[in-house]
């Protein structure tokens with residue numbers, strides 16, 4: 260049972276549903292799931308990320324690693340410091356959520372004595388951008404003055420670091436199911452006033468690319484065709500440095516494993532995960548895991564080097580999380596950090612399902628976040 264909607268959420272969801280229903284009818288009664296998700300999450304003024312619900316953090320629908328603990332962002336900052344020491348320049352964060360990671364990274368880099376010239380944020384959600392401004396306003400002037408918001412990717416390529424935590428999983432994706440010798444796309448239709456799954460043959464044009472096994476009848480999964488254009492446009496704004504990505508995901512052979520026959524689509528509403536995107540429309544998040552082989556292929560096509568791929572746990576250990584936990588003199592502080600770290604590190608929590616991937620251009624030095632583990636051969 261999902262928690263019930265507040266009267267405001269109910270009103271908002273009904274209004275968003277009505278708009279999508281109208282567009283679905285105008286489109287002839289069928290929408291790709293990718294289009295449905297785009298409107299449910301990003302329709303201006305209506306979509307989940309475009310309107311005013313709390314979304315991220317303990318009082319919202321889901322909690323991300325930077326919200327679990329600042330240890331995560333302090334480790335990311337250490338990796339950024341190494342890269343900035345070689346390249347100088349800026350940090351650009353894509354999809355900065357509440358702004359907490361940006362704030363912690365800037366504070367950590369100040370303590371390490373290696374600040375970026377600018378900390379730029381590109382945020383598609385006006386509502387989250389407002390929250391980021393409020394949060395980052397509280398930083399000391401020397402840090403606060405480095406933060407700028409962009410409304411599109413920069414035209415002049417950046418030297419330094421590009422960061423994206425849990426952005427790839429928020430890109431709209433398609434769903435498909437295997438029927439006989441063909442693949443059917445699972446799109447969205449209407450039954451009365453309700454949204455329902457509707458199949459039609461799908462021209463995947465070689466997608467998903469060759470797998471080492473045949474997918475069984477009824478096998479259902481997701482494919483995110485927006486990864487390539489996203490990586491291409493982001494890579495174009497990296498002159499020299501590192502694009503560091505974190506997300507839950509798998510190499511392709513595991514992603515499309517025959518045993519994962521229901522795919523990875525998940526919705527998040529008030530800290531509950533479920534698999535019905537047609538309920539609570541525009542007041543719940545919709546995501547799918549990331550096919551990291553697809554990300555790596557897209558990166559190689561853009562002349563980026565896949566410089567590291569590891570679990571989140573290995574990345575955090577490589578960037579010194581243990582020393583950060585042990586640092587406080589106060590026992591209670593150490594115990595609190597240890598408990599937060601367990602959520603970030605344990606395999607049953609975020610440690611293994613979340614991965615870190617570094618995509619680099621013209622960078623010489625090894626990356627300490629990937630010194631503990633190299634999963635690149637699994638891609």
Ligand SMILES: C[S@@+](CC[C@H](N)C(=O)[O-])C[C@H]1O[C@@H](n2cnc3c(N)ncnc32)[C@H](O)[C@@H]1O
Pocket residue numbers: 308315323324325326353354355356357381382383384387423424425426429430
């Ligand atoms: C799941 S939230 C993660 C937020 C934050 N990075 C964190 O870890 O708490 C997804 C974020 O990606 C942003 N986003 C979605 N699509 C994007 C895109 N195409 N470019 C940049 N940001 C995007 C959303 O607005 C939101 O801030």
